[in-house]
Amino acid sequence: MRNPIQNRYDFVLLFDVKDGNPNGDPDAGNLPRIDPETGHGLVTDVCLKRKVRNYVQLEKGGAVAFDIFVKERAILNNLIDEAHEQDIVKSKEKGDKTEAARQFMCGKYYDVRTFGAVMSTGKNAGQVRGPVQFTFARSVDQIVPLEHSITRMAVATEAEAEKQQGDNRTMGRKFTVPYALYCCHGFISAPLAAQTGFSEDDLNLFWQAVINMFEHDRSAARGLMSSRKLFVFKHENKMGNAPAHKLFDLIDIQRAEGSTGPARSFKDYVVKVGAAPDGVTLLEKL
Amino acid sequence: MNGNGKRSALFRLKVWGRNACFTRPEMKVERVSYDVMTPSAARGVLEAILWKPAIRWLVERIDVLAPIRWESVRRNEVGSVMSPRSNGIFIEDQRQQRAGLFLRDVAYTIHARLELTAKAGAEDNLTKFQEMFLRRAEKGQCFHRPYLGCREFAADFTLIRQEEPLPEPIGISRDLGWMLYDIQHDNRADKNHVHCCTESCRPSFFRAELSNGVLLVPSPGDGEVRQ
Numbered sequence: 001m002r003n004p005i006q007n008r009y010d011f012v013l014l015f016d017v018k019d020g021n022p023n024g025d026p027d028a029g030n031l032p033r034i035d036p037e038t039g040h041g042l043v044t045d046v047c048l049k050r051k052v053r054n055y056v057q058l059e060k061g062g063a064v065a066f067d068i069f070v071k072e073r074a075i076l077n078n079l080i081d082e083a084h085e086q087d088i089v090k091s092k093e094k095g096d097k098t099e100a101a102r103q104f105m106c107g108k109y110y111d112v113r114t115f116g117a118v119m120s121t122g123k124n125a126g127q128v129r130g131p132v133q134f135t136f137a138r139s140v141d142q143i144v145p146l147e148h149s150i151t152r153m154a155v156a157t158e159a160e161a162e163k164q165q166g167d168n169r170t171m172g173r174k175f176t177v178p179y180a181l182y183c184c185h186g187f188i189s190a191p192l193a194a195q196t197g198f199s200e201d202d203l204n205l206f207w208q209a210v211i212n213m214f215e216h217d218r219s220a221a222r223g224l225m226s227s228r229k230l231f232v233f234k235h236e237n238k239m240g241n242a243p244a245h246k247l248f249d250l251i252d253i254q255r256a257e258g259s260t261g262p263a264r265s266f267k268d269y270v271v272k273v274g275a276a277p278d279g280v281t282l283l284e285k286l
Numbered sequence: 287m288n289g290n291g292k293r294s295a296l297f298r299l300k301v302w303g304r305n306a307c308f309t310r311p312e313m314k315v316e317r318v319s320y321d322v323m324t325p326s327a328a329r330g331v332l333e334a335i336l337w338k339p340a341i342r343w344l345v346e347r348i349d350v351l352a353p354i355r356w357e358s359v360r361r362n363e364v365g366s367v368m369s370p371r372s373n374g375i376f377i378e379d380q381r382q383q384r385a386g387l388f389l390r391d392v393a394y395t396i397h398a399r400l401e402l403t404a405k406a407g408a409e410d411n412l413t414k415f416q417e418m419f420l421r422r423a424e425k426g427q428c429f430h431r432p433y434l435g436c437r438e439f440a441a442d443f444t445l446i447r448q449e450e451p452l453p454e455p456i457g458i459s460r461d462l463g464w465m466l467y468d469i470q471h472d473n474r475a476d477k478n479h480v481h482c483c484t485e486s487c488r489p490s491f492f493r494a495e496l497s498n499g500v501l502l503v504p505s506p507g508d509g510e511v512r513q
Contacts, residue, residue, distance in 0.1 A: 008428075026383050027360040035357070037390075044361050045438035050377075069368060073378045098482055101370040112368070119368040126482040133431050135440045136305065187440060189430035243426025245442035
C-alpha cells in the first residue's frame with residue numbers, strides 16, 4: 001500500500017455544454033436526459049466516471065499501477081495481453097486468496113482503487129468500495145433540448161439507392177442543448193482510501209482528470225463541453241470537519257447582472273463562494 | 287451475539303437526498319426501489335457515520351418526511367464481475383442498458399439505538415460509543431459519505447437533538463407488504479473489516495406498515511422478522 005490520503009474531501013464540479021448532448025437518454029431515443037418534473041437536465045454518475053477512466057487511460061497509457069479495468073474500445077493504445085501468472089495470489093492459502101486478489105487489483109488498476117469494483121474473488125462477489133463517490137449532475141436552470149434534422153448525401157445499402165432511384169440521400173436526427181451549466185457533487189472518503197491504497201498522487205491525477213476530461217471527449221454529439229469550476233473542500237480531519245450540505249450551500253450560482261433571457265454562455269452566470277468554516281480549506285482547482 | 291443486551295439512548299438522525307433506490311431483491315436487474323427506506327439501508331447510513339465490530343445498530347423507527355415520488359433513469363451498466371485473471375473489461379462487449387425506478391427528493395428521520403456485541407472488549411462501553419456518535423453526527427463527520435441505497439445517491443444528514451422537535455412525517459398510511467428487514471451476515475470470513483457474503487448470509491423480511499408516515503421496525507429477535 002502506498003501512502004493513502006489523510007483528508008476527507010467534498011467537491012463541486014461545474015461543467016457546461018454548448019450546442020451538444022452531454023448525456024443521451026436511451027429511454028428517450030437519445031434525447032438529452034431531462035428531469036420531466038422540473039425540466040432540469042441530468043448527467044449520470046456513470047457518465048462522468050467513464051470520462052475519468054478514459055482520461056486516465058489516455059494520460060497514463062496503461063502504465064504500471066495506472067491501468068484501467070473497465071476500458072472503452074475507443075482508446076486502443078496498448079492491448080498487449082500481459083497474461084502474467086499472479087504468483088502472489090496463487091501462492092496464498094485459500095482464506096487469504098480473496099484479500100490478496102483485492103490488494104493486487106487495487107494496486108494494478110486505477111479505477112478499482114478509485115471507484116471500487118464488484119469482483120469474483122472468494123465464493124461470490126467480494127466487493128471493493130472505492131473512496132470516490134459521484135452523484136448525478138443536474139443543470140442549474142431548466143434545459144430546452146432542440147431536435148435538428150440533418151441529411152446525409154449517401155445511403156448505406158444498394159436497396160436504399162434503388163428505392164430512391166439513385167437520389168441517395170438519408171435523413172438523420174440530432175439533439176442538442178443550446179446551453180446548460182451542470183453542477184455535480186462528489187465525495188472522497190479517507191478511510192476507504194486507506195482500504196484501497198488511493199494515494200495523494202492518485203488524488204492529483206483525479207483532479208487533473210476531472211478538469212480535463214471533456215478536452216479529450218470531443219465528438220459530433222457532444223458539442224462544446226468544458227469543466228468550468230472545481231471547488232474542493234478539504235477537511236483537516238479524516239472524518240471531516242463540517243457537514244457536506246453546509247459546504248455545498250456556500251456555493252451560490254446566480255444569473256449575471258444584466259443577463260436576461262435564456263442563458264447562452266458561462267458569462268451569463270456568476271458563481272460566488274462563501275467562507276469555509278474552521279478546519280475546512282476551500283481549494284479552487286479551476 | 288448480544289454483548290449484554292444493554293442498549294443506548296435513542297438517537298434521531300434526519301437524512302435526505304435528491305434520489306434514492308432501496309432496491310427490491312426481486313427486482314435487482316432493472317432496479318425498482320421500495321416505497322420507503324429499508325431498515326438495512328438505515329443501518330448502512332448509521333454505519334457510514336460510526337461503526338466498530340464492538341457495536342451494532344438497531345433501527346426502531348423510520349419517519350417518512352417527504353411525499354413518495356418516482357423517477358426512471360436508464361443507464362449503461364457492465365454485466366459482469368471483475369476477475370483478477372482477466373486483463374480488463376471492454377465495456378462494448380459487456381454493456382447492458384438497464385433502467386432504474388428510483389425515488390426522488392426523499393427525507394427520513396431514522397430512530398435507532400446501538401448495543402454492544404460479543405466482540406466488545408473490556409474497554410468498550412455504551413457511553414463511549416454514544417458520545418462518539420453524537421460528536422460525529424453533530425459535526426457532520428462520517429467514515430464515508432452515507433448513501434440512500436446506492437452510492438450515487440449521496441445522503442445529507444443532521445442530528446436531531448433530544449430537546450429538538452421531530453420533523454412532521456407525511457400523513458400517509460399504507461401497507462407496504464413484505465419488506466427486506468436486513469441481511470443476517472455471516473462475518474466469520476471477514477478480513478480487515480471487508481465483508482464477503484457467503485452461503486450462510488441470509489435475508490430476513492418483515493411486514494412493513496406505514497401509518498401516518500411512520501414505519502415501525504421490529505427488533506431482530508422478534509417473531510415478526512421472518513428468515
